[in-house]
Amino acid sequence: MKILIADDHELFRDGLRHVLEQLGEGITVVQASDYHEALEVAESEADIDIVLMDLAMPGMPWGEGLQALRERLPTNIPIIVLSASDDRRHVLQAVNLGAAGFIPKTSSSRVMLSALKLVLSGGVYLPPALLEQTSASAAYADSPGAPFGVENATSFLTPRQREVLSLLGQGKSNKEIARVLQLAEGTVKLHVTAILKALNVNNRTRAVVAASQLGLTSPDNASYP
Secondary structure (H helix, E strand, O other), X not given: OEEEEEOOOHHHHHHHHHHHHHHOOOOEEEEEOOHHHHHXXXXXXXXXXXXXXXXXXXXXXXXXXXXXXXXXXXXXXOEEEXXXXXXXXXXXXXXXXXXXXXXXXXXXXXXXXXXXXXXXXXXXXXXXXXXXXXXXXXXXXXXXXXXXXXXXXXXXXXXXXXXXXXXXXXXXXXXXXXXXXXXXXXXHHHHHHHHHHHHOOOOHHHHHHHHHHOOOOOOOOOOOO
């Protein structure tokens, strides 16, 4: 597995590389110290499996840099933001720009590794505090690109799709949802597609935030480390 680490602090990159070695053998790490280097690596390295990137790097504003990196990479390559900031507005803007997860740099190595495994399995990792209904609702309402009329949209979902959305809100992958609901994974994929369309969102990460806005997630039951 090849992992791109993009961060302007060499000491942090080296420390993260040692943490990633705990994922097992066969880990290859490539590094970038700013947005321009990250974009060059994204173009030159065709077999990257996942990207871990800081927001505050030289080269360009982080929103522009994240969007450019997302456009350079295949859609199936997840980008996880690692940031010293856990400002909800930053988290939600990163989600809107295509991030598959957001890990505060204050997280322990155990949390970080669990979050990476979750994302690599097709799940979503967001700071658990964001998924608390009251705070998430207020933050999400202010975020750019938030779905309009989310509560009304869910009235078009079937009971089974609401169950799938609830499990999406816990960050679970399609395989995990299929196991919990005793469905074929292909059936879960169809439900997820219908849910994204109903909520007017274009990725499962934003569906997770929408689920938290609706109170369909429970931090006690979520599949977060």
